[in-house]
Amino acid sequence: xxxxxxxxxxxxxxxxxxxxxxxxxxILPVYDAxxxxxxxxxxxxxxxxxxxxxDGYARATGKVGVCMATSGPGATNLxxxxxxxxxxxxxxxxxxxxxxTALIGTDAFxxxxxxxxxxxIVKHSFLVRRVAELPAIVHExxxxxxxxxxxxxxxxxxxxxxxxVAGTCGEATEASENEAxxxxxxxxxxxxxxxxxxxxxxxxxGGGVRWANAVQEFRAFIQTTQIPVVSTLMGLxxxxxxxxxxxxxxxMHGLKAANFAVQSSDLLVAIGVRFDxxxxxxxxxxxxxxxxxxxxxxxxEVSKLRKADVPLLGDLRTSLRxxxxxLAVDAWRAECLANKAGxxxxxxxxxxxxxxxxxxxxxxEAAGDETIFVCDVGQHQMWVAQHCxxxxxxxxxxSGGLGAMGYGLPAAIGAQFGHPQARVINVAGxxxxxxxxxxxxxxxxYGLPVKILLLDNQSLGMVxxxxxxxxxxxxSAVDLSDNPDFVRLAESFGIPAFCVEKKEEVPGAIQRxxxxxxxxxxxxxxxxxxxxxxxxxxxxxxxxxxxxxxR
Amino acid sequence: xxxxxxxxxxxxxxxxxxIFGVLRRRGYRIVRLAADRFEEDACxxxxxxxxxxxxxxxxxxxxxxxxxxxxxxxxxxxxxxxAFASEMKRGESLEEGKAPIVAxxxxxxxxxxxxMS
Numbered sequence: 001x002x003x004x005x006x007x008x009x010x011x012x013x014x015x016x017x018x019x020x021x022x023x024x025x026x027i028l029p030v031y032d033a034x035x036x037x038x039x040x041x042x043x044x045x046x047x048x049x050x051x052x053x054x055d056g057y058a059r060a061t062g063k064v065g066v067c068m069a070t071s072g073p074g075a076t077n078l079x080x081x082x083x084x085x086x087x088x089x090x091x092x093x094x095x096x097x098x099x100x101t102a103l104i105g106t107d108a109f110x111x112x113x114x115x116x117x118x119x120x121i122v123k124h125s126f127l128v129r130r131v132a133e134l135p136a137i138v139h140e141x142x143x144x145x146x147x148x149x150x151x152x153x154x155x156x157x158x159x160x161x162x163x164x165v166a167g168t169c170g171e172a173t174e175a176s177e178n179e180a181x182x183x184x185x186x187x188x189x190x191x192x193x194x195x196x197x198x199x200x201x202x203x204x205x206g207g208g209v210r211w212a213n214a215v216q217e218f219r220a221f222i223q224t225t226q227i228p229v230v231s232t233l234m235g236l237x238x239x240x241x242x243x244x245x246x247x248x249x250x251x252m253h254g255l256k257a258a259n260f261a262v263q264s265s266d267l268l269v270a271i272g273v274r275f276d277x278x279x280x281x282x283x284x285x286x287x288x289x290x291x292x293x294x295x296x297x298x299x300x301e302v303s304k305l306r307k308a309d310v311p312l313l314g315d316l317r318t319s320l321r322x323x324x325x326x327l328a329v330d331a332w333r334a335e336c337l338a339n340k341a342g343x344x345x346x347x348x349x350x351x352x353x354x355x356x357x358x359x360x361x362x363x364x365e366a367a368g369d370e371t372i373f374v375c376d377v378g379q380h381q382m383w384v385a386q387h388c389x390x391x392x393x394x395x396x397x398x399s400g401g402l403g404a405m406g407y408g409l410p411a412a413i414g415a416q417f418g419h420p421q422a423r424v425i426n427v428a429g430x431x432x433x434x435x436x437x438x439x440x441x442x443x444x445x446y447g448l449p450v451k452i453l454l455l456d457n458q459s460l461g462m463v464x465x466x467x468x469x470x471x472x473x474x475x476s477a478v479d480l481s482d483n484p485d486f487v488r489l490a491e492s493f494g495i496p497a498f499c500v501e502k503k504e505e506v507p508g509a510i511q512r513x514x515x516x517x518x519x520x521x522x523x524x525x526x527x528x529x530x531x532x533x534x535x536x537x538x539x540x541x542x543x544x545x546x547x548x549x550x551r
Numbered sequence: 552x553x554x555x556x557x558x559x560x561x562x563x564x565x566x567x568x569x570i571f572g573v574l575r576r577r578g579y580r581i582v583r584l585a586a587d588r589f590e591e592d593a594c595x596x597x598x599x600x601x602x603x604x605x606x607x608x609x610x611x612x613x614x615x616x617x618x619x620x621x622x623x624x625x626x627x628x629x630x631x632x633x634a635f636a637s638e639m640k641r642g643e644s645l646e647e648g649k650a651p652i653v654a655x656x657x658x659x660x661x662x663x664x665x666x667m668s
Contacts, residue, residue: 115565119572124618127564144618300612 003131004033004162007095010138011039016066018042018057018417019095020050020410022077024070025110027097029162042417042446045438047074049410051081052436054092056411058085059397060372061418062210064145065090070097072110075156076117080404083121085152087401088234089211091145092152093138094118100160101129115156123151128158131166149298150211181314183295188322191293191310195323198267198291200332201227204250206279207234207400208272208296210393214316217324218271224324227269228336230258232279233385233400234393235272241389245333247340251279252536253382256343259534259542261336262287269323270294272316275305276401285541295319345387349550354503354526356380356455357387357550360427363453363510364388371423372397372415376408376432379461382532384427406435409452413439416448423451425513430456430483440493443519451513452521454486457528465531469546470538481528490521497521527551553582553600553629554607558614559621560595562588566619567595573613579603594621600629 001009007030011019018040023031034041044050047069054065065085069078075096085092099108115127124144126137134157141153195201203225209218218238222229222245229239230250239246248255250262262268268290273279280286283305294301294308295316302311312319349355360383364373369391375381375398390396397415399407412426433454443450464478490497500509500522509522534545560566567586574581583600601607611625 116568119565119569120576125565129564148616298612298616300609300616302612304609304612 001166002029002033002162003128003134003157003164003166004029005036006131006134006166007138007157007162008033008037008039010135011066012037013135014064014138014142016064019066019068020044020053020057020414021068022047022050022070022074024072024074024097026071026099026159027068027074027095027157027162029159030068030095030097030157041068042413042442044410044413045441046436047077048080048406049413049436049439049442051078051092051094052084052404052407052410053414053417053439054094055081055085055088055090055407056374056397056414057418058090058092058414059411060394060415060422062213062394063091063418064142065092065414066095067092068095070110071099071114072112074110075114076112078114079118079121080402082118082152082154084399084402084404084407086121086123088207088399089150090152091150093141093145093155094152095155095157097162098127098156098158101158102160104158115154118154121152122154125154125156127156128161131161131164134161134166149208149296149301183312183314183319183322187310187312188319191312191319191323192325194267194291194293194310195225195269195325195327198327199329200264200266201225201327201329202261202265202268202290202336203227203229204232204262204268204270204273205229205235205238206232206271206273207393209235209238209316212272212297212316214272214320215393217317217320221320221324225327225329226333227327227329228261228333230254230262232273232276233398236385236396237390237393240391242391244337247336249385251276251542252281252538253386253532253534254279254536254542255345255386256534256545257336257340259536259545260339262290263541263543265290268292270296270308271320272296274301280305281536281542281544282540285543293323346550351527351551352503353551354501354506354524355550356383356524356526356530358503359455359506359510359524360384361387362506363425363513366510366514367423367425369395371395371425372412372419374408374412374415374424374426375399376426376428376435377403377405378429378432379457379465379530379532380427380429380455382462383455386532405429405432408432409436409439409443409450412450412452413442413448416450423449423514425451425453428452428454429461430454430458430480430486431460433486434483437489440490440495444494447518449516449518451516451519452490453513454521454523455526456483456486456523457526457530458483459528461528461530462532464528465535468531469535486521486523490523495519495521497523499523499525501525552604552607552627553602555626555629556597556599556601556607556614557624558595558597558599560597561619561621562593562595563619567597569617569619570597570614573617574601574610577610577613578605579607579610
C-alpha cells in the first residue's frame with residue numbers, strides 16, 4: 001500500500017464519501033489511488049470552488065467536507081475557501097499535494113509554503129513527513145475539525161510520502177473524541193438567577209447552536225422561557241422564522257424590532273455567538289442596559305469583546321437545559337411583539353420593476369422547508385437574510401465572517417451533493433456570479449439540479465450603496481453595466497436560462513424555479529439604485545438605523 | 552499592559568511559528584523571549600514577556616486552544632521576569648539580565664531543507 005492509498009483508506013474510515021478537488025503534479029499519486037477507491041471525486045473547475053463546495057457540503061449535512069488540490073497554485077487557490085470555513089467555524093479538511101520532502105524549501109516548481117500561508121486560518125495543520133503517520137494524522141485532522149468549535153484542518157502531503165510504500169499501514173491510533181466540557185454548576189446557578197431576576201431578557205443566537213447540535217435544546221429553552229429571540233446571520237433557522245417569538249436578524253442590516261429589542265433588553269442570553277461587529281454596531285453602545293450570559297464552546301470568545309457577567313463554557317445543550325425555566329416576562333414580550341408588528345415590512349414598493357425583497361419572500365414561502373438557500377455576498381445576501389424564512393439552520397448557507405463573493409455557486413454544488421434529493425437555490429448577485437462562474441461546468445457535468453436566481457443590478461450593489469451614502473455619491477469601480485448576457489452565458493454551459501424584469505413575471509419565474517427538474521438560471525433584472533434597508537452606519541450604535549427609498 | 556507568559560509547547564512542525572503568528576495577529580509585541588527543548592526534544596519550554604494595549608486575558612484563550620500548547624501560565628507580575636533567564640538551560644551563556652534568544656529549528660525541517668542529509 002502506498003501513502004496515497006493509506007490516505008484514502010483513512011478517509012474512508014472517517015466516512016468520507018465525496019471529495020471536491022482538482023488534480024496536478026504533486027497530488028498525482030492520490031489521484032492515481034482514487035481510481036481504486038469508493039470515494040467519489042468531484043472535479044471542480046477552480047480550486048476555490050473545491051474548498052467552497054466542501055464548505056457548502058459541510059454546512060448542509062453537518063459532516064466534515066473534504067477538498068483537495070495540488071501544490072503551489074492549487075493550494076493557494078484553496079485559501080479563500082479555507083478562510084471562509086475558519087471564519088464561520090465549518091468543519092473542513094483540506095488536503096494539498098506538496099513537492100517531495102527533499103525539495104521543500106528550495107523554491108521548487110509549484111512549491112509554496114501552504115502550511116505557513118494557512119496557519120492563521122486553520123484550526124490546525126499537518127505536514128506529513130512519514131508515511132506511517134498518515135492514518136493517525138487523518139484521524140486526528142477529522143477529530144479536530146469536528147470537535148468543539150468546528151473549523152478547517154489542513155493536511156499537506158509531499159509527493160514522495162504519497163508514493164512511498166507504507167506496508168500495511170492500516171490502523172489509526174485511536175484517539176478518544178473530545179467530550180464537551182460541562183459548564184460549572186455554580187455558573188449555571190448564577191445564570192439561572194440572572195434569568196429569573198430579569199425583566200427584559202432576550203436570546204441572541206448564532207451559528208454555534210447548530211454546530212453544537214443544540215437546536216432542539218435551544219427551541220425547548222425558548223418554548224419554556226417564552227423570551228424573544230434575535231439572530232445573527234449564522235443563527236438564522238435556529239428558531240423557525242415563523243415562530244412568533246422570532247424578531248429577526250440583528251445588526252447592521254438587522255430588522256428594527258430586533259435591534260430595538262437588543263438596545264432595551266436588560267439581559268442578553270448570548271448563545272453560540274461572538275459579538276461580531278456587524279451584529280453589534282458600536283460595541284460600547286450595544287445592549288447598553290443588559291447583563292450578559294454567554295454560552296459558547298470556545299473559551300476565547302467569551303468576554304473577548306463584551307464582558308460576560310456569567311460565562312457558560314462548554315456543552316450548550318447542558319446549559320440550555322439547565323436554563324429552561326418558566327419566566328414571568330409577559331409585558332416585555334408584548335412590547336417586543338408589538339414592535340415586530342409595528343415594523344413589519346411593507347412589500348408593496350412603488351415600482352413596476354422587480355422588488356427583490358418581495359421576490360425573495362414569495363420564493364421562500366413557495367419553496368417550503370426542504371429547500372436550501374445558498375447566497376453569494378452583497379445586497380442580495382442581506383435581502384435573503386431579511387426576507388426568506390428558514391425553519392432550520394441547514395437551510396441557509398451564507399458566507400458570514402469572511403463575506404466571500406463567489407461563495408454561492410460552489411457551496412450550492414456542495415450542498416446538492418450532500419442532499420441529492422433536496423431543492424438547492426443559489427441566490428446570486430451579478431458581481432458574485434462571475435467570481436466562480438466556471439462552476440456552471442461542474443453543474444452541467446454532474447447533472448446537478450441546482451437553481452440559480454441571479455439578482456442583477458448591474459453593479460457591485462453593496463459597495464455602490466456605501467459610496468452613495470458614505471462617500472457622497474462618488475462611485476468608483478462599481479459599474480457592471482457591461483455584464484455578459486447571463487442567459488446566453490448559462491446556455492453556453494448547457495444550462496437553461498431565462499430573463500425577467502417586470503414584477504408580473506415573478507410568479508412565473510418562481511413556479512419554474514420550483515418545478516424545473518434540472519438546473520436553471522433565472523436572470524432577474526432589478527433596479528440598480530436599490531439599497532438594503534435598514535442600515536446602521538459603520539461604527540454607529542444599532543439604534544441609528546438609516547432608512548431610504550425602496551425600489 | 553505587560554505580561555509574563557510561560558508555555559509548554561509540543562515540538563511539532565511550526566508550533567512556535569503558530570504561537571508567534573497568534574501574538575502578532577492579535578496585537579501583542581514580544582519584549583523578551585526564551586525557549587528551549589526538553590523531554591527528549593518532544594516539547595519546548597517557552598518564556599516571554601509581552602506588551603500590548605489589549606488585555607492579556609484576550610490572548611490566553613487564543614493560545615490555550617492551539618493544539619500544540621500543552622500548558623500556559625500567565626502573570627501580569629512582570630517582576631518575575633528577572634528570574635527567567637536563569638530558568639533557561641542556556642541562560643549561563645547570556646549577559647546578566649538579558650533574555651536568551653534561542654534559534655529554534657525542528658530537526659525534521661533541517662533535514663528537509665538539506666538534501667544532503
